[in-house]
Amino acid sequence: MATKDNLAAAFAGESQANRKYLMFAEQAEKEGYKGAAKLFRAAAEAEQIHAFAEFRANGGVGTTAQNLQAAINGETHEFTSMYPPMIEEAKAEGNTAAARAFGFANEAEKVHAALYKEALADINGDADYYLCPICGFIHKGKPEAACPICGAKPEIFKKF
Numbered sequence: 001m002a003t004k005d006n007l008a009a010a011f012a013g014e015s016q017a018n019r020k021y022l023m024f025a026e027q028a029e030k031e032g033y034k035g036a037a038k039l040f041r042a043a044a045e046a047e048q049i050h051a052f053a054e055f056r057a058n059g060g061v062g063t064t065a066q067n068l069q070a071a072i073n074g075e076t077h078e079f080t081s082m083y084p085p086m087i088e089e090a091k092a093e094g095n096t097a098a099a100r101a102f103g104f105a106n107e108a109e110k111v112h113a114a115l116y117k118e119a120l121a122d123i124n125g126d127a128d129y130y131l132c133p134i135c136g137f138i139h140k141g142k143p144e145a146a147c148p149i150c151g152a153k154p155e156i157f158k159k160f
Helices: 002-030 036-059 064-092 096-121
Strands: 129-131 138-140
Touching: 002 036, 036 064, 064 096
Parallel strands: none
Antiparallel strands: 129 138
């Protein structure tokens, strides 16, 4: 059992390093440090390689139907159990930036879970999805109106 726990911990650490290094690369670019930005991006990719290998070794990838159900379960946990107390705690501490970030994520996770349920019900379906780069809301099909979570204009959404 220890190896499974170690694989899960390693996956979490490598995944966090990947995201952190990508943010560091953006900052380095803003400051004009091209070499540092390239190094951060290369390291981020290396961390992703590690994370993928550890997740697979831990049996984390199943069939598409299994993966969709795992995604539904994860997103549902986030908006029902994880984020609500975090939002309340941030508000109680007066940390409006954290409360806003948690609130955006919480609302987006509800939509993500619904989209995963829809995809599982119509596993052969094919649709384009559009991501709000401000709050993480995903819209099935081209959005015609502002983001319902953060109010971002539909023209800034990223197509997938």
